[in-house]
Amino acid sequence: MNITALTCVKNEGPFLLEWIAYNRVIGVTDFMIYHNDCTDGTDRLLEKLQEHGIVETMVNPAKGRNYQMEALKKSRRRASIKKADWVWVADVDEFLNIHVGDHTIPALIEACGNPQCISVTFQFFASCGIEKYEDKPVIEQFLYSHNPDIWTHETAIEVKSLVRSDFPMTYFGAHRPFHDGKNLPRRKQPTWTDGSGQPVMIQFIKMVNKRRIRKYPSKGVRNFATLNHYAVRSLDSYLVKNDRGDVNREFREFDDTYWRERNDAAYFDDSILRYKDKLAAEMDRLKALDGIGALHDECVALHKAKLEELMAQDTYQAMRKQLQTCSPYPPNEAELRELIGMPA
Incomplete structure (x- = not known):
C-alpha cells in the first residue's frame, strides 16, 4: 500500500526528522513536502533527504500569499501523489496517533x-510549563492536553483527513478534500468516516454549514485514532514560530489568545508513547544517512x-x-471562572 x-513547511528544520520518522513508523511510504522562504536550513535538509530517496520536495509554487492552499491544489500533478493509494494531509506539528491493531495507517483503514x-x-497538546527548547522528540515532552471532547468552549473540533485515491475530489484542502458532488443524495456521496469508523455527518460532507466545513462534534470520534x-x-519554540509569520508586531499589542487556547493542560494522555522506541530507531537510521545528521544539527x-x-x-522580551x-x-x-468568583 x-x-x-503531503505537507507544506517553513522553518520547521529542528522538528522535521522526527515527523518524517514517525510517519514512516506508522506506515507512510512517500512524502511530498513543499517549502518556502526557509532561513533555518529546512530546505537544505529536505534536499539532502530527497537525494537519499526519502522525500520528494520542491519550492512552493504559490504565486500569492496563500502558500498552503495553492500548493495543495497543485499537488495532484506530483509523482508521489499520483502513485499513492492514500494521501495523508497534515502539518509537521501534527502526529496521527492510532489506537487499533498494530497502530499503523493500514490498521486504521481496516x-x-x-x-x-x-x-x-485534533487534540491540542499544551506546553506543559516547558520553556526551554531541547532537541528531543516532541511526542515525549508534551503529554497534557485539553479535555479531548471540549476545546476552549467548543464541542466541535477540527480534523485532518486521510484520502483514498478514488475519492471524487476537486482538490485537497488543508483539513478535508473538496468535491463537486455536494448536492448529490447520501447514497451517491463518497464513503467517509471519523476516527471511530462512524460515517461523518452528511452536513459535513455537503458543507452545509460554513462554520463546520472543517470540524464536527468530537465526542466519540477518537476510538480508532x-x-x-x-x-x-x-x-x-513558540516565540520563534511567531517570528516565522509576516505580521509586524512592533506597532500593536501582542495577543496571547492563540497560546492560551492551545495551552490547556487539563488532561493527561501519554498513549502516543507506544511509538517511542520505534521512533528513536527510525530517527537514528535517518541521521546515519550521509549528511542528514549534520544538517539536522545545523537546523x-x-x-x-x-x-x-x-x-x-524589547518586543520579544515583553512577549x-x-x-x-x-x-x-x-x-x-x-x-x-471570573464570573463565578474563581481565580482566572
Whole structure:
C-alpha cells in the first residue's frame, strides 16, 4: 500500500526528522513536502533527504500569499501523489496517533472499513510549563492536553483527513478534500468516516454549514485514532514560530489568545508513547544517512540562534513575559471562572 504524506513547511528544520520518522513508523511510504522562504536550513535538509530517496520536495509554487492552499491544489500533478493509494494531509506539528491493531495507517483503514476518506479529530497538546527548547522528540515532552471532547468552549473540533485515491475530489484542502458532488443524495456521496469508523455527518460532507466545513462534534470520534497537535511546543519554540509569520508586531499589542487556547493542560494522555522506541530507531537510521545528521544539527543551531536574536528585542522580551504570566485557562474558561468568583 502506497501512502503519501503531503505537507507544506517553513522553518520547521529542528522538528522535521522526527515527523518524517514517525510517519514512516506508522506506515507512510512517500512524502511530498513543499517549502518556502526557509532561513533555518529546512530546505537544505529536505534536499539532502530527497537525494537519499526519502522525500520528494520542491519550492512552493504559490504565486500569492496563500502558500498552503495553492500548493495543495497543485499537488495532484506530483509523482508521489499520483502513485499513492492514500494521501495523508497534515502539518509537521501534527502526529496521527492510532489506537487499533498494530497502530499503523493500514490498521486504521481496516478498522474504519476501507472508506474513501477518514477524518481524524485534533487534540491540542499544551506546553506543559516547558520553556526551554531541547532537541528531543516532541511526542515525549508534551503529554497534557485539553479535555479531548471540549476545546476552549467548543464541542466541535477540527480534523485532518486521510484520502483514498478514488475519492471524487476537486482538490485537497488543508483539513478535508473538496468535491463537486455536494448536492448529490447520501447514497451517491463518497464513503467517509471519523476516527471511530462512524460515517461523518452528511452536513459535513455537503458543507452545509460554513462554520463546520472543517470540524464536527468530537465526542466519540477518537476510538480508532487521534490527531495529536503540538501547536505551541516549548515557549522558546513558540516565540520563534511567531517570528516565522509576516505580521509586524512592533506597532500593536501582542495577543496571547492563540497560546492560551492551545495551552490547556487539563488532561493527561501519554498513549502516543507506544511509538517511542520505534521512533528513536527510525530517527537514528535517518541521521546515519550521509549528511542528514549534520544538517539536522545545523537546523537546531539556527533555531537557537534565532531565539537569541529575538530575545535581544524589547518586543520579544515583553512577549515572553506576557506568556509566562498569562492565565493558564483558555479565554472563555477564564471568563466563566471570573464570573463565578474563581481565580482566572
